Amino acid sequence: MEETPRTPVITIGLNSGQATFDYAMTELKNLVEANNMTVVEEIQQALTKPNPGTYFGTGKVEELAAIVIDDGVDTIVVNDELSPSQIRNLEKVTKARIMDRTGLILEIFANRAQSREAKLQVQLAMLQYQLPRLHTSASQRLDQQTGSGGGGGFTNRGAGESQTEMSRRTIQRSINHVNHELKEINQAAATQRQQRERNQLPSVALVGYTNAGKSTLMNALVRQFGMNEEKQVFVKNMLFATLDTSVRQLTFPDQKKMLLSDTVGFVSQLPTQLVKAFRSTLAEAANADLLIQVVDYADPNKEAMMNTTEQTLRDIGVTDVPMITVFNKADLTETNFPSRAGDALILSAKDADSIDLLTQTIKEKVFHNYVTATFLVPFANGEVVAYLNDNANVLSTAYEETGTALKVELQQADFARFKQYVVTPSTND
Ligand SMILES: Nc1nc2c(ncn2[C@@H]2O[C@H](COP(=O)(O)OP(=O)(O)OP(=O)(O)O)[C@@H](O)[C@H]2O)c(=O)[nH]1
Numbered sequence: 001m002e003e004t005p006r007t008p009v010i011t012i013g014l015n016s017g018q019a020t021f022d023y024a025m026t027e028l029k030n031l032v033e034a035n036n037m038t039v040v041e042e043i044q045q046a047l048t049k050p051n052p053g054t055y056f057g058t059g060k061v062e063e064l065a066a067i068v069i070d071d072g073v074d075t076i077v078v079n080d081e082l083s084p085s086q087i088r089n090l091e092k093v094t095k096a097r098i099m100d101r102t103g104l105i106l107e108i109f110a111n112r113a114q115s116r117e118a119k120l121q122v123q124l125a126m127l128q129y130q131l132p133r134l135h136t137s138a139s140q141r142l143d144q145q146t147g148s149g150g151g152g153g154f155t156n157r158g159a160g161e162s163q164t165e166m167s168r169r170t171i172q173r174s175i176n177h178v179n180h181e182l183k184e185i186n187q188a189a190a191t192q193r194q195q196r197e198r199n200q201l202p203s204v205a206l207v208g209y210t211n212a213g214k215s216t217l218m219n220a221l222v223r224q225f226g227m228n229e230e231k232q233v234f235v236k237n238m239l240f241a242t243l244d245t246s247v248r249q250l251t252f253p254d255q256k257k258m259l260l261s262d263t264v265g266f267v268s269q270l271p272t273q274l275v276k277a278f279r280s281t282l283a284e285a286a287n288a289d290l291l292i293q294v295v296d297y298a299d300p301n302k303e304a305m306m307n308t309t310e311q312t313l314r315d316i317g318v319t320d321v322p323m324i325t326v327f328n329k330a331d332l333t334e335t336n337f338p339s340r341a342g343d344a345l346i347l348s349a350k351d352a353d354s355i356d357l358l359t360q361t362i363k364e365k366v367f368h369n370y371v372t373a374t375f376l377v378p379f380a381n382g383e384v385v386a387y388l389n390d391n392a393n394v395l396s397t398a399y400e401e402t403g404t405a406l407k408v409e410l411q412q413a414d415f416a417r418f419k420q421y422v423v424t425p426s427t428n429d
């Protein structure tokens, strides 16, 4: 495939002495590249607080205007979310288009969204971002995506593409419309979730920073324990490859079953509009019995990425779900793998022994409430024997005069359900 030319941009950031500043600027550069643009110059100003009118101080903005001309760029990407008037003022002085961090992330999401739900969620977040920012180029840029049809191609980045801006009322009407459509989709998803909960299968969710390898781990587990092989999820070396939640059932050789979900990755300062819009997509993590935080062990910024993930989880209200941490991509480091220390694993999604260790750890965490008991099921109740064979770990079967005797390891709920056939009391193991 032919490479599309990348739009050159200048990135700017305010250094108020925060420890994470360098990381934030690196992340911004990665986001810029993920949006098919390239950074030609990075400019920072040491200031404790942003200038309320122009973000940078007045003198620095004048300087910026000159650099824009020197570098021959027409876009400046800002490391923070700006107020509508900051965008307007900066645009006036620099004569460049200003894109703030939020607008940038929204644009990447818009380019990546595939499913109807993801497209609507992104559209909703964009409309909410646009609403207070009418009459800025930031809004015009997004117009073509939120305008009609939703999520159409976003390819023409040149000049002269701006459409008439929607009025506030039109935007508000679109927000209502998208909200309505999302509500219908969400209801269907909630019903599915309820149905699964009724099946009482434990659920495990992969979470973590974008590009850490969540989907790759999901595929490795699905290949081994999934119901059908072709249900692989999309993996790619780019930010935000996954925007939709996928849920797959895993069945282990001992008949223990669980659900595994893969979802959208995180990045620092994930726009609140997006977090809100993706709330239902992220509900899978909130409702999980176990979270697997996936970390790119080879990335020098992994600590900051973990903080980002943990902060985002708190933001979406996920506070007390048990979590294990998978330090992935160990094959790119000098560390020996796979290894485990408590709830932390060091491994590689591309290594079979690693997947074994991960499987073992997940099973230990998720199936701790299983019990072992012996049942005597009358021959007339063959359906119970069939159920146990399909849904529990049958350790032994014997045919006696009055029925089938089964020693079984099973879920507590199933134990309660067939209590009437129990001949020896349960033991926890
Ligand atoms: N070398 C190596 N590469 C890996 C490993 N795991 C994943 N990758 C690669 O890392 C890239 C990102 O993997 P994904 O599985 O798409 O990452 P993700 O966490 O799902 O990313 P998002 O969906 O964007 O949040 C892909 O190019 C994978 O092939 C690993 O253990 N070792």
Ligand SMILES: [Mg+2]
Residues within 6 Å of the ligand: 214, 215, 216, 234, 235, 241, 242, 262, 263
């Ligand atoms: Mg993914």
